[in-house]
Amino acid sequence: xxxxVGDRIFINGNLQGDEDLTVHGRIxxxxxxxxxxxxxxxxxxxxxxxxxxxxxxxxxxxxxxxTDSVEILKGGRMVGDITAxxxxxxxxxxxxxxxxMGDVKADDSGLADAxxxxxxxxxxxxxxxxxxPAPRPAAARPATRPSSPxxxxxxxPAPPPAPRAAADxxxxxTGMGASAAGGGGPxxxxxxxxxxxxxxxxILLKRR
Amino acid sequence: MAAEGSGFIGxxxxxxxxxxxxxxxxxxxxxxxxxxxxxxxxxxxxxRVSADVQVANLTVYGELTGSVAANAAVSINAGARVIxxxxxxxxxxxxxxxxxxxxxxxxxxxxxxxxxSGGGRGR
Amino acid sequence: MANANTIIGSSITIDGEITGxxxxxxxxxxxxxxxxKESLFVESSGTVEADIQVAAVEISxxxxxxxxxxxxVELKSDGRMVGDIKAxxxxIADGAMFKGHIDMER
Numbered sequence: 001x002x003x004x005v006g007d008r009i010f011i012n013g014n015l016q017g018d019e020d021l022t023v024h025g026r027i028x029x030x031x032x033x034x035x036x037x038x039x040x041x042x043x044x045x046x047x048x049x050x051x052x053x054x055x056x057x058x059x060x061x062x063x064x065x066x067t068d069s070v071e072i073l074k075g076g077r078m079v080g081d082i083t084a085x086x087x088x089x090x091x092x093x094x095x096x097x098x099x100x101m102g103d104v105k106a107d108d109s110g111l112a113d114a115x116x117x118x119x120x121x122x123x124x125x126x127x128x129x130x131x132x133p134a135p136r137p138a139a140a141r142p143a144t145r146p147s148s149p150x151x152x153x154x155x156x157p158a159p160p161p162a163p164r165a166a167a168d169x170x171x172x173x174t175g176m177g178a179s180a181a182g183g184g185g186p187x188x189x190x191x192x193x194x195x196x197x198x199x200x201x202x203i204l205l206k207r208r
Numbered sequence: 209m210a211a212e213g214s215g216f217i218g219x220x221x222x223x224x225x226x227x228x229x230x231x232x233x234x235x236x237x238x239x240x241x242x243x244x245x246x247x248x249x250x251x252x253x254x255x256r257v258s259a260d261v262q263v264a265n266l267t268v269y270g271e272l273t274g275s276v277a278a279n280a281a282v283s284i285n286a287g288a289r290v291i292x293x294x295x296x297x298x299x300x301x302x303x304x305x306x307x308x309x310x311x312x313x314x315x316x317x318x319x320x321x322x323x324x325s326g327g328g329r330g331r
Numbered sequence: 332m333a334n335a336n337t338i339i340g341s342s343i344t345i346d347g348e349i350t351g352x353x354x355x356x357x358x359x360x361x362x363x364x365x366x367x368k369e370s371l372f373v374e375s376s377g378t379v380e381a382d383i384q385v386a387a388v389e390i391s392x393x394x395x396x397x398x399x400x401x402x403x404v405e406l407k408s409d410g411r412m413v414g415d416i417k418a419x420x421x422x423i424a425d426g427a428m429f430k431g432h433i434d435m436e437r
Contacts (some may be wrong), residue, residue, distance in 0.1 A: 003343050006336030006353050013363055015346010019340045029347055046321060061321050069303075077315050089301040091281075094315040104289045195313040 007042045023058070037064075041075055054084075056093075063097075219254055227259075235270070253287060266296075268305075341376045357392070375409050390427075397431075 005011060007024040016032040023043035027111070031037060031045065036053040039045050043058035052068045054060075056076040064070050066084035074092030081098040089095055214232035221237035230246040230290060235255040243249055243257065250266040251257050253268035264280045266286040268274075276282060278296035286304030295312040335354035339345060343359035348359040352368045357377040365371060365379065370387040373379050377392035387402040390410035398404055400418035408426035 001340050001342065002338075003340040003359070004336060004338050006351070006355075008353040008356065009337045009349065009351035011345060011347060011349050013345055013349075015347075017340065017343035017345065017359065019342045021343070025337070025351065033343075044318060044321070059318060059321070061317065068299050077317065079317065080352045086303060087301055087305075087307065088303045089299055089311075091298060091300045093299075094313050095299065096313055099301075100307075100308050101306050102293050104308045121264050129309045166245045 005043070039076070217255075251288075335370075335372065339377075373410070 002020040002022060003017065005021070005023045005025045005027060009025040011027045012029055013027075014030045014032070015027060016030075018034045020036045020038065021031065021033050022038045022040060023045055024040045026044045026046075028046045030047045031047045031051065033051050035051070036055065037045070037049060039054070039056045039058040039060055041057045044061075045059070047062070048059045048062050049064040049066075051064070054064050054066050054070045055073065056071065056078055057073045058076060060076075060078040061080060063081045064078075064084070065154045066082070068084070069086035069088065070082045070084045071088040072078055072090060072093035072095055072118070074090045077094045078091075079096045081100070083100045085102055087099050087101055087166050213280045214234060215227075215229055215233045217233070217237045217239060219236040222240070223238070224240045226242040226244070227233065227239060229245045232250065233243065233245055234250045234252060235257055236252045238256045238258075240258045242261075243259050244262045246264060248267065249257075249261060249263045251266075251268045251270045251272050253269040257270070257272045257274065259272075259273070259274045260276055261276045261278075262277075263278050266276055266278050266282045267285065268283070268290055269285050270287075271289045273291045275292050276294045276296070278294070280296070281298035282294050282296045282298065283300040284290050284302065284305040284307055286302045288302075289306045291308050293310040293312070297313060299311050299313060301307055335356045337351070338356045339359045339361065341358040341412075345359070345361045347365060348364040348366070349355065349361065350366045350410045352360070354367070354369045354372070354404035355367055356372045356374060357379060358374045358379045358395075359376070360380075362380045364381050366384045368386060371383060371385045373388070373392040373394055375391045379393070380395045382396045382429060383394070383398045385398075385400050385401075387400055387404070387405065388398055389405045389414055391407040391411065394410070394412040395414060397415045398418070402418070403422065404416050404418040405422040406412055406424060406427040406429055408424040410424070411428040413430045415432040415434070419434055419435060421435055423429055430431075
């Protein structure tokens with residue numbers, strides 16, 4: 001079941017529902033759906049948007065808060081703030097605004113999968129890099145750094161407060177280990193140039 | 209991987225200060241301060257840059273905190289952690305990257321759209 | 332079943348105005364105003380609390396509001412409407428419920 005707004009329709013008001021919404025035309029106001037918003041190339045959404053997912057190939061002016069992901073595809077244009085645990089800006093997308101993925105320094109589950117996804121779709125011309133070992137299944141592992149073992153899964157329905165410039169890192173729920181900025185000003189974050197950094201590489205890969 | 213003539217900062221090295229150059233720079237260690245390059249900065253996995261960056265191209269697999277001004281493109285790859293404001297004509301954020309900050313690109317809009325300047329929440 | 336590009340699905344509620352130049356199918360809820368140059372289809376799950384201005388409208392659901400159509404208004408057997416109709420052609424099927432005024436003057 002899905003709702004489609006054709007390219008000669010203009011909706012001015014508040015739209016809410018529990019199904020996917022595909023927009024070829026124009027919506028102005030607010031959009032609040034529990035599933036996906038798809039803005040097609042001819043679509044224009046001037047609205048405050050709250051969704052599970054958004055995929056933008058058209059124009060969005062307004063803020064998007066998503067519980068899962070926001071993806072701006074090539075040809076998509078957005079002016080506004082995005083608050084979502086996953087944000088993807090494709091080459092050729094145009095964006096102006098803030099992006100808040102929550103706690104940037106937090107280790108997140110699914111990182112290995114995300115890396116594999118990204119590596120599979122990586123465009124030619126990206127600089128060569130040291131390839132990580134193939135992603136291991138996200139089996140339970142002892143936490144290798146002193147952060148909370150019971151971290152909730154990444155999607156955070158409640159977005160953190162509006163992001164400010166550069167240096168705003170919300171502190172992690174528990175102590176995050178040696179070099180995490182833990183709420184302090186990141187530019188001044190201490191960066192020990194020694195083994196913690198090395199250990200960190202493995203940690204970055206694996207946590208669930 | 210380092211091209212001839214490019215700079216390389218190994219993972220046990222920490223540099224504090226201003227780094228300027230005509231060649232590319234690959235960072236596997238730690239840099240704090242300012243980086244100004246004519247061409248490319250590559251922050252490898254494990255690399256940590258806490259600096260204002262002015263380059264043509266920036267590619268991040270590691271950590272970067274600071275303001276970024278790039279003439280060509282910025283690519284934040286899966287596994288990267290970036291905090292800061294980015295101004296560039298092309299910005300790519302891969303699935304699995306983590307980013308918090310602002311992005312300033314030129315965004316032409318259809319006529320009649322009242323775009324708030326500087327993005328939604330008024331900055 | 333209408334074959335239109337625009338379909339407002341049954342779990343959707345819109346509070347506002349819909350305007351356009353193509354056919355529109357409503358299976359959900361619309362409150363406010365609907366103004367189309369083409370046809371409106373309010374399907375049996377659809378609920379419209381709005382003034383409607385269209386070329387034609389076919390109602391199998393529920394409409395509360397006034398309807399002005401340049402061509403025709405058709406209230407199907409499961410349709411229910413409270414409001415005034417102004418249209419050159421009006422069809423009300425057996426079983427439909429209607430309360431309001433009808434003006435067929437051209």
